Amino acid sequence: MLKKCEVCGLILDSELIQDRCPKCQADASRFRTLSREETEKITRSHLTNSLLTELAAAAEHQVRLAEKGIADQLDPGCIQTFELALRQAVLLRQMIRAEIAIHIGKEKW
């Protein structure tokens, strides 16, 4: 059974809650039991949220590689390729951030 701290938003399995919220130290009575629908929404979105987070890290890595390649300036073809990689990675990263923000806003996190 999942419970949510109404003070800080931490969601935990009820077995992990002792006398205080481990994040904000609020009394355990401040945890509210999530409904079945809320629980399903959260557990259903775990895989996608994990994939999005991993993809965002990959996009960050691509940004760093592209910036190094642009800075190296070996030849126009390479610079063009790295600039394309940079634009695509930045776009992807921003789309992932927006999607995660939507998930958080819809309690799918």
Ligand SMILES: [Zn+2]
């Ligand atoms: Zn808390």
